[in-house]
Amino acid sequence: MIFNFFKKDNIYYGLVLGLIAPMLGMVIFEFIRFEPKNFKWFVHTLLHEDPSHRILSASLSISLIANALVFTYYINSLRDRTSKGILISTGLYGLIILLLKTLF
Numbered sequence: 591m592i593f594n595f596f597k598k599d600n601i602y603y604g605l606v607l608g609l610i611a612p613m614l615g616m617v618i619f620e621f622i623r624f625e626p627k628n629f630k631w632f633v634h635t636l637l638h639e640d641p642s643h644r645i646l647s648a649s650l651s652i653s654l655i656a657n658a659l660v661f662t663y664y665i666n667s668l669r670d671r672t673s674k675g676i677l678i679s680t681g682l683y684g685l686i687i688l689l690l691k692t693l694f
Contacts, residue, residue: 598669599672601671601674601675604664604672604675605675605678605679606675608678611659611660611676612653612656612657612680615655615656616649616653620632620649646690654680657683658680660676661673
């Protein structure tokens with residue numbers, strides 16, 4: 591049943607996947623890099639102890655690798671609509687990262 595979940599070819603499904611994958615990638619990156627005590631500490635460090643948001647924008651940039659992996663999987667399995675959704679969400683993340691790096 592779980593394998594059927596990954597076989598969908600829908601642009602909205604791709605948008606959701608493209609928004610979730612970088613979040614998971616960022617959490618994995620931060621837990622490997624900082625080895626935090628708990629999730630609350632992790633969020634507090636990202637939002638309050640880094641006023642220039644350098645750590646957040648760097649971790650978001652690296653977390654897009656997770657999106658690239660998901661995109662590659664769906665493009666190679668010929669699910670083009672899902673791939674389009676993933677690509678759109680990657681662009682949204684890119685704009686957010688660009689705004690964080692230039693405005694703060």
